[in-house]
Amino acid sequence: MYLETHDVVKQYANHLALNxxxxxxxxxxxxxxxxxxGAGKTTLIRIITRITAPDSGDVMIEGRQSVGNDIYNIGYMPEERGLYKKMKVGEQAMYLAQLRGMSKKQAHHELMVWFKRFDIMDWYNRKVEELSKGMQQKVQFISTVIHDPDLLIFDEPFSGFDPVNTDIVKNEMLRLKDEGKTIILSTHNMESVEELCDNIALINKSQVVLQGNVFKIRKDHRPNIFRFRIFGDDFNLEHPSFELLSKEPYHEFIDLRIKKLNGISNNDLAKLIFDNYEVVSYDEELPTMNDVFIKTVTKDKNISTL
Known part of the structure; x- marks a missing residue:
């Protein structure tokens, strides 16, 4: 593992932020x-980035205890943006790059690469206050990655972006991942989670309530619902192993949604339909990460109020 936290606890007065x-x-x-x-995500990020310290517990990087100098190998883009409105874009980007330990020459070279990549060279000598929110986001993103850190942390990085620029940033994240970077993405955009994330941790009420591989989590939460498209003008099969949820005509076909019951296997359910109808296509419905998020948080809420 590149990064691990072990039993991290953080208390603020009467509020237990992380348990x-x-x-x-x-x-x-x-x-x-x-x-x-309010679940504790930002508190955990601030502990990882050493902005604040845990009351107890450990942060491990590549198997060793995190130390002060690790901050130079971390890029952090907080949800609250912090650009100086009156400074010129290039001057501010240079300033932030040098704060992260880069020489002036190295910083200028890398900024030229990134500004060309994001097509914002024309804004290099403009003041930050003249930029749109999306353009400021691009500058913030560049300032986060400019020093080539191994660990990148993005907190709601897509807010303020239109769909085109959102895709640009997503592609940059995937490119950085392909280069071997480790990325932590904190977001409420579950579509982005499915597109980008290999693994997730879901924190609710200061505790981790779900963690693991994204595809496996979706499979583990599947509702055992299957979609079949059959040839014909009707479907009248009944069987104790399934419940017909819906049937909708589609040209010369019928689209079925069927919920599996009574422990029947997927293969046996498919065979039952195939033996009685001409099947054009079928697949299993997997829940979206949004479905999993809502189900897990709601279940956790219900448990906590019993």
Whole structure:
């Protein structure tokens, strides 16, 4: 593992922000840090980035205890953007790059690469206040990655972006991942989680309530619903092993949604339909990460109020 937290606890006055939070982030992956507002995500990020310290617990990087100098190998883009409105874009980007330990020459070279890549060279000598929110986001993103850190942390990086620029940033994240960077993505955009994340941890009420591989989590939460498209003008098969949820005509076909019951295997259910109808296509419905998020958080809420 590249990054691990072990039983991290953080208390603010009467508020327990993190309660023995443990996560494991594999090297060279995109890791989704998910949870409702106030769940403790930002507190955990601030502990990882050494902005604040845990009351107890450990942060491990590549198997060793995190130390002060690790901050130079971390790029952090917080949800609250912090650009100086009156400074020129290029001057500010240079300033932030040098704060991260880059020489002036090295910083200028890398900024030229990134500004060309994001097609914002014309804005280099403009003041930040003249930029749209989306353009400021691009500058913030560049300032996060400019020093080539191994660990990148993005907190709601897509807010303020239109769909085109969202795709640009997503592609840059995937390119950085392909280069071997480890990325933590904190977002409420579950579509982005499915597109980008290899693994996730879901924090609710200061605790990790779900963690693992995205595809496996979706499979583990599947509702055993299957879609069949059959040839014909009707479907009247009844069987105790399934429940017909819907049937809709589609040209010369019928689209079925069927819920599997009574422990029948997927193969046996498919065979039952195939033996009685001409099947054009079929697949299993997997829940979206949004479905999993809502189900897990709601279940956790119900349990906590019993």
């Amino acid at each position: 023995k939070v443990s996560i494991s982030v594999p090297k060279g992956t995109v890791f989704g840090l998910l949870g409702p507002n």
